[in-house]
Amino acid sequence: MVPVANALQAVRERIARAARAAGRDPGEVTLLAVSKTFPSAVIRAAYAAGQRDFGENYVQEGAAKRADLAGLPGLRLVLVGPLQGNKARAAAETFDAVESVDRLKIAQRLSALRPEGGPPLEVLVQVNISGEASKSGCGPADAAALAAAVARLPRLAFRGFMGIAEPTDDPALQRSQFARLRRCRDEARSAGIDAPVLSMGMTGDLEAAIAEGATEVRVGTAIFGARAPRGTAPA
Numbered sequence: 001m002v003p004v005a006n007a008l009q010a011v012r013e014r015i016a017r018a019a020r021a022a023g024r025d026p027g028e029v030t031l032l033a034v035s036k037t038f039p040s041a042v043i044r045a046a047y048a049a050g051q052r053d054f055g056e057n058y059v060q061e062g063a064a065k066r067a068d069l070a071g072l073p074g075l076r077l078v079l080v081g082p083l084q085g086n087k088a089r090a091a092a093e094t095f096d097a098v099e100s101v102d103r104l105k106i107a108q109r110l111s112a113l114r115p116e117g118g119p120p121l122e123v124l125v126q127v128n129i130s131g132e133a134s135k136s137g138c139g140p141a142d143a144a145a146l147a148a149a150v151a152r153l154p155r156l157a158f159r160g161f162m163g164i165a166e167p168t169d170d171p172a173l174q175r176s177q178f179a180r181l182r183r184c185r186d187e188a189r190s191a192g193i194d195a196p197v198l199s200m201g202m203t204g205d206l207e208a209a210i211a212e213g214a215t216e217v218r219v220g221t222a223i224f225g226a227r228a229p230r231g232t233a234p235a
């Protein structure tokens, strides 16, 4: 297995190449290392290699890792997976950011449950840019209005939008879906809502996302290797 530090370096170089190819400053694109299903020891190894932002899909798994990793300065844990209402309290207590807010009701719960005394919870509005019925996210036409409502909630800090393109090898299709997320950001801005973050692009399509303006890419497989299917014992 490639050590995590080498894989991280290779992904950072991929990001920098894609940014330069798009005429962008590589420093504009941050890397969220999606560590879902991998144990805390692997996160520690990536942290030792300078990585600070980690993405998790499941609230309970994130909470367990938060406890394991207490005391690592600057470590950020970010929820990227779908969020059910009954997990809102644990999510509000565990994560620095939630990227999967796709309805006002869950945003209201996160705001009400975010502990006082700490920073507000950063949130992204997830938009269904692929149009696949199986995917979470609000419809693109509703994104700016949802962003405006989320931005008014007291214990949340609205930061932008997240989207997942459909799995395809066609770069033109990837780019058209990522462009849709960028237009959501532009629509929000026209309505006076600041939305600096565009979280889009994963192992298979980060170049297309960066070409369309991603400010954050969420990469799992290229850093940590293939994941065991859900429900099987972790390796």
Ligand SMILES: *Cc1c(COP(=O)(O)O)cnc(C)c1O
Residues within 6 Å of the ligand: 034, 036, 057, 080, 081, 164, 202, 203, 204, 218, 219, 220, 221, 222
């Ligand atoms: C798992 C996951 C990723 C990472 O996907 P890879 O293809 O392994 O890079 C990114 N975003 C979300 C929302 C995910 O669930």
